[in-house]
Amino acid sequence: MKRLCTLLSILFLPLTLCFGQEKEIVGTVTDATNGEPLAGAIVQAIESSAYTFTRDDGSFSLSAETQQVRVQSMGYRSVVVDTTGCPLHIQMMPEATQLRDVMVKAPDILQRSDTLTYAMNKWAQPQDRNMADVLRRLPGVEIADDGSIKYNGEPINRFYIDGSDFVNDRYGVATNNISPADVSSVEIMENHQPIKALEGLDLSRQAGLNIRLKEEARARWIAILQGGLGGAPLLYDASLFAMRIAKRWQNMETLRLNDTGWNPNSQSQRHLFNGAFDSSPDDYWSDDISIGTTSSPIDKQRTRDNLSLLAQSSNARHLSDGRDIQLNATYQSDRLYYRNASTTRYLDTAIPDFVEQNKMRSQQHQLSGEWSLRQNSHDLYLKDNLCADASWSQVSSQVWGSQSLCQESDCPSFTLSNDLRLVRRLDRRLLSVSSQLRYAHRPHSLWADSASQALCADDLRSYTEARYGWMLRHWQFYLNSSLDLNLHRLESYLRGLSLPDYPIEADKGFSVLHALASPEARYERHRWHLSISLPIGYKHYGVANRLSGSTLRKHHLTLAPILYLRRQLSAKTDVIARLSYSLLPVAPDAYTETVVMTDFRHLMLQIPSSKDEQRGSALLQLRYRNPISAFFAHLSARYALDHRPLMHHQLFIDNRILSTYVARSNEVRNTQLHGSISQGLLSARVTIGVDATLSHSQATMMRQDVEQPYSTVDFAIIPKVSGKLSNWFSADYHLNFSHSQYSVTTESIKCNTLRQDLSITLLPTDRWHLTLSAEHYRTRFFTSQTARITFLDTSLRWLISNSIDLTLSASNLLNCTDYQYSTFGSLSESIYSFQIRPRNIIAKVQIKV
Numbered sequence: 001m002k003r004l005c006t007l008l009s010i011l012f013l014p015l016t017l018c019f020g021q022e023k024e025i026v027g028t029v030t031d032a033t034n035g036e037p038l039a040g041a042i043v044q045a046i047e048s049s050a051y052t053f054t055r056d057d058g059s060f061s062l063s064a065e066t067q068q069v070r071v072q073s074m075g076y077r078s079v080v081v082d083t084t085g086c087p088l089h090i091q092m093m094p095e096a097t098q099l100r101d102v103m104v105k106a107p108d109i110l111q112r113s114d115t116l117t118y119a120m121n122k123w124a125q126p127q128d129r130n131m132a133d134v135l136r137r138l139p140g141v142e143i144a145d146d147g148s149i150k151y152n153g154e155p156i157n158r159f160y161i162d163g164s165d166f167v168n169d170r171y172g173v174a175t176n177n178i179s180p181a182d183v184s185s186v187e188i189m190e191n192h193q194p195i196k197a198l199e200g201l202d203l204s205r206q207a208g209l210n211i212r213l214k215e216e217a218r219a220r221w222i223a224i225l226q227g228g229l230g231g232a233p234l235l236y237d238a239s240l241f242a243m244r245i246a247k248r249w250q251n252m253e254t255l256r257l258n259d260t261g262w263n264p265n266s267q268s269q270r271h272l273f274n275g276a277f278d279s280s281p282d283d284y285w286s287d288d289i290s291i292g293t294t295s296s297p298i299d300k301q302r303t304r305d306n307l308s309l310l311a312q313s314s315n316a317r318h319l320s321d322g323r324d325i326q327l328n329a330t331y332q333s334d335r336l337y338y339r340n341a342s343t344t345r346y347l348d349t350a351i352p353d354f355v356e357q358n359k360m361r362s363q364q365h366q367l368s369g370e371w372s373l374r375q376n377s378h379d380l381y382l383k384d385n386l387c388a389d390a391s392w393s394q395v396s397s398q399v400w401g402s403q404s405l406c407q408e409s410d411c412p413s414f415t416l417s418n419d420l421r422l423v424r425r426l427d428r429r430l431l432s433v434s435s436q437l438r439y440a441h442r443p444h445s446l447w448a449d450s451a452s453q454a455l456c457a458d459d460l461r462s463y464t465e466a467r468y469g470w471m472l473r474h475w476q477f478y479l480n481s482s483l484d485l486n487l488h489r490l491e492s493y494l495r496g497l498s499l500p501d502y503p504i505e506a507d508k509g510f511s512v513l514h515a516l517a518s519p520e521a522r523y524e525r526h527r528w529h530l531s532i533s534l535p536i537g538y539k540h541y542g543v544a545n546r547l548s549g550s551t552l553r554k555h556h557l558t559l560a561p562i563l564y565l566r567r568q569l570s571a572k573t574d575v576i577a578r579l580s581y582s583l584l585p586v587a588p589d590a591y592t593e594t595v596v597m598t599d600f601r602h603l604m605l606q607i608p609s610s611k612d613e614q615r616g617s618a619l620l621q622l623r624y625r626n627p628i629s630a631f632f633a634h635l636s637a638r639y640a641l642d643h644r645p646l647m648h649h650q651l652f653i654d655n656r657i658l659s660t661y662v663a664r665s666n667e668v669r670n671t672q673l674h675g676s677i678s679q680g681l682l683s684a685r686v687t688i689g690v691d692a693t694l695s696h697s698q699a700t701m702m703r704q705d706v707e708q709p710y711s712t713v714d715f716a717i718i719p720k721v722s723g724k725l726s727n728w729f730s731a732d733y734h735l736n737f738s739h740s741q742y743s744v745t746t747e748s749i750k751c752n753t754l755r756q757d758l759s760i761t762l763l764p765t766d767r768w769h770l771t772l773s774a775e776h777y778r779t780r781f782f783t784s785q786t787a788r789i790t791f792l793d794t795s796l797r798w799l800i801s802n803s804i805d806l807t808l809s810a811s812n813l814l815n816c817t818d819y820q821y822s823t824f825g826s827l828s829e830s831i832y833s834f835q836i837r838p839r840n841i842i843a844k845v846q847i848k849v
Contacts, residue, residue: 027088230842
C-alpha cells in the first residue's frame with residue numbers, strides 16, 4: 001500500500017506543480033470615455049511570454065505567473081496594471097497613434113480572438129470555379145472525398161453563410177456553387193459553441209466555418225446559369241443556382257441535370273448530425289439487401305455512366321433576434337449503367353477462385369422535406385425539426401463467370417421524424433431536454449433467378465434525453481438521463497433455396513428499452529479541462545416470435561465510463577487524452593435468427609448471445625496552430641481493444657457463402673496513428689502539406705468450422721502542394737501512396753497503390769485560362785503484376801465579360817477503357833476491374849446574373 005501511495009504521488013507531482021505555477025487573471029477592458037467594451041485588445045504578461053486577446057464583450061482570461069500585465073490596442077494609450085485585484089476592470093484612454101513611414105504587410109491569416117480570417121484576395125485563384133476549390137487550398141482546412149469539412153483534424157460543427165446556418169447540414173450545395181468572386185473571406189471560429197445558452201459552460205473543441213459575402217453580394221439575388229453540350233456519347237449539363245442572403249430572408253435554390261458522371265450526393269449529402277442530442281442513440285437495425293454500385297479508388301466521375309437530377313431548395317426567415325424558421329426540400333434522381341469484373345481468392349486451396357462479371361443498371365429516387373423552428377438566445381435555445389424522407393432504389397444486373405444469372409432488387413423506404421431540443425439557462429444552472437420520435441417503413445425484395453427474398457421492416461423509435469447542470473466556481477456538475485424505446489417488426493421470407501439446417505423465414509416483433517443515468521463532472525482552470533462521466537443503464541430486450549408463438553425476454557446492465565483530459569500548453573498548442581470503456585449486450589438484430597439473402601451469392605444469419613461485449617479505447621492527440629505563420633499540424637494515436645462473445649463464421653454452401661456467428665470469444669485489436677501538416681508560403685501564394693496514416697488490426701474468424709487468426713496493416717501518405725507561382729502560372733499536385741498487407745495463418749498478401757494528380761493552369765491574359773490535368777494510377781498486386789492507367793484532361797476557358805464565360809473541356813484524351821485495383825475482405829483478396837467512361841468533349845457557357 002505504501003508503494004502504491006508513493007507511486008501515485010510521483011505520478012501526480014507534475015500535475016500539482018503545474019497548478020501551482022500559474023494563476024488565472026480575468027477582467028474586462030473598456031473605453032474610458034464611453035464605457036464601451038474593447039474587442040481584440042492585447043493583454044500580455046510582463047514577466048512571461050503569455051498573452052491573449054479580449055473577446056467581443058471586452059472580457060479576457062489569461063493563465064500566467066506574473067504580477068503585472070500590459071494592455072495595448074490601436075488608437076489607445078497602452079497601460080500596465082497590477083494583477084493583485086482580480087477581476088481587473090481596465091479603462092483605456094483614446095490616443096492618436098503616430099506611425100512612421102513603414103511598409104505594412106498584412107498577415108496571410110488574420111487572427112482576432114478565437115476567429116481566423118482567410119481573405120479571398122489572398123487565397124483565391126482565377127481558375128477557382130466555386131468555394132470548394134478555395135477551401136481545399138486553405139492551411140488547416142481539409143475537404144474529404146464525401147465533401148465533409150475538417151479544421152485541424154476535427155470536423156466542423158456548423159457551416160454559416162454571413163452568420164446564418166440555413167443550409168443546415170447539407171452544406172455541399174453551398175461549397176460547390178458559391179463563386180469566390182462573391183466572397184470576401186472565410187472565417188474559422190475555433191472552439192465554437194453554436195448554442196448561445198451554453199457559451200462559457202460547455203467548451204467545444206470543434207470549429208465553425210463562416211463564409212463572409214462581399215457587400216455587393218448581399219440582399220440581392222445572385223444567379224448562375226450553366227448549359228453544356230458534348231459528344232461521345234451525347235453529353236449535356238444544365239444547371240441553375242440562385243442565392244439571396246438578406247437580413248430577414250435567406251434563400252438558396254439549385255437545379256441541375258447531368259449525364260457527364262457528376263454525382264448529386266456531392267451536394268445533397270448530410271454532414272452534420274450533432275444538432276439534436278448530447279449523445280446520439282445507436283442505430284439498432286440496418287437494411288440487409290445490398291445490391292448497388294461498388295465504388296472504385298479512382299474518381300467516381302470516371303466510372304459513372306449516369307443520368308442525374310438534383311432539385312434543392314434551402315430557405316430561412318429571420319423573425320426576430322435569435323429566432324428563425326427554416327424550410328428545406330430536396331429531390332434527387334440518379335440512374336446508372338456500369339460494368340465491372342472481379343476475381344476473388346479465398347486463401348484456401350480447397351475453395352476455388354470466384355470469377356464474376358457484372359452488367360448493372362440502377363435507378364434511385366429520393367425526396368426529403370424539412371421544417372424547423374429555432375430560437376437561439378443567451379438564456380434559451382429551442383429547436384423543433386420535422387423531417388420526412390422517401391426513397392426508392394431499383395437495381396437489375398446480369399451476372400456471368402463462375403455463375404450465370406440475373407438478379408433484381410426493389411428497395412423503397414419512408415421515414416418520418418421529429419426532433420426537439422430545449423436548453424434553458426438560469427444564471428449558473430442549466431436544463432436541457434432533447435426528444436426524437438421517428439417512424440420508418442422499409443419493404444425490400446430481391447430476386448436471383450429461382451431464389452427470392454422478401455424483407456419488410458417497420459420501426460418506431462422514441463428517444464428522450466434530459467440534462468441538468470449547476471456550476472460551482474471552476475467545477476461543473478451534470479446529471480444526464482435518457483429513455484430509449486424502440487418497437488420493431490420484421491417479416492422475412494426466403495424462397496427457392498434448400499437450406500434444411502437453417503431457418504429461412506421469420507415474423508418477429510421486437511421491443512428494446514434502454515434507461516440510462518449518467519453523472520458527469522467537469523473542471524476548467526489554468527488551461528486544464530477535465531471531464532469524467534459514468535453512464536449506467538438498464539437495457540431490456542423483448543422478442544415475440546409470431547410463427548412459433550414463443551416470447552423471449554432479456555435483461556442487461558450497461559456501463560460506459562469516459563475520462564477526458566485537455567491541457568492547453570500554450571495559445572498555439574493543446575494536448576488531449578481520452579479513455580473509454582463500455583459493457584454492452586449484443587445488438588438486438590442478433591435475435592432475428594433467420595437467413596437473409598443480401599445478393600445472389602451472399603447469405604447472412606444473425607445469432608444472439610447471452611454474454612456482453614466489452615470495448616475499451618485510449619486516444620492521445622496533439623494539435624498545433626500558428627495562424628500568423630499559416631502553419632497547422634495535428635497528431636493522434638488511438639488504441640482499441642474489443643472482447644466480443646461471438647466470432648464471425650464463414651460457410652461455403654454450394655455456390656453461396658453463408659456469413660453467421662458462433663458462440664466463441666474473440667478479441668479485436670486496432671491501433672491507428674494519424675498526422676497532418678499544412679503550411680502557407682509566399683504570402684498565401686503556395687500551400688504545402690502532408691497527411692499520413694498507419695493502422696494495424698488483429699482478429700480471429702472461423703471458416704468451415706476452423707479458426708483462422710488474421711491481421712491487416714495499412715499505411716498511406718499524401719503529400720500535396722498547391723500554388724500560384726506567378727501571375728500567369730499556377731499548379732496543384734497531390735500524391736497518394738498506400739500500402740496494404742493482409743496476413744492469415746502462413747500466407748501474407750501485399751498490395752501497393754500509387755495515385756498522382758497534377759493540374760497546371762496557364763493564364764496568358766486575364767480573359768483566357770488554359771488548364772492541363774493528368775491523373776496516374778498504379779496498383780501492384782500480390783502476384784507481382786502491375787496495373788497502370790493515365791488520364792489526360794484539358795480545358796480552355798474564355799471570360800467574355802465579368803458575367804459570361806465559355807469553356808471547352810475534354811476528358812480521358814487517351815481513351816482508357818478499364819482499371820484494376822485490389823481489396824481485402826473476410827479471409828479473401830479480390831481484384832476488381834472497372835469500365836471507364838470514354839473520351840468526352842463538351843462545351844459549356846456560364847452566365848452570372
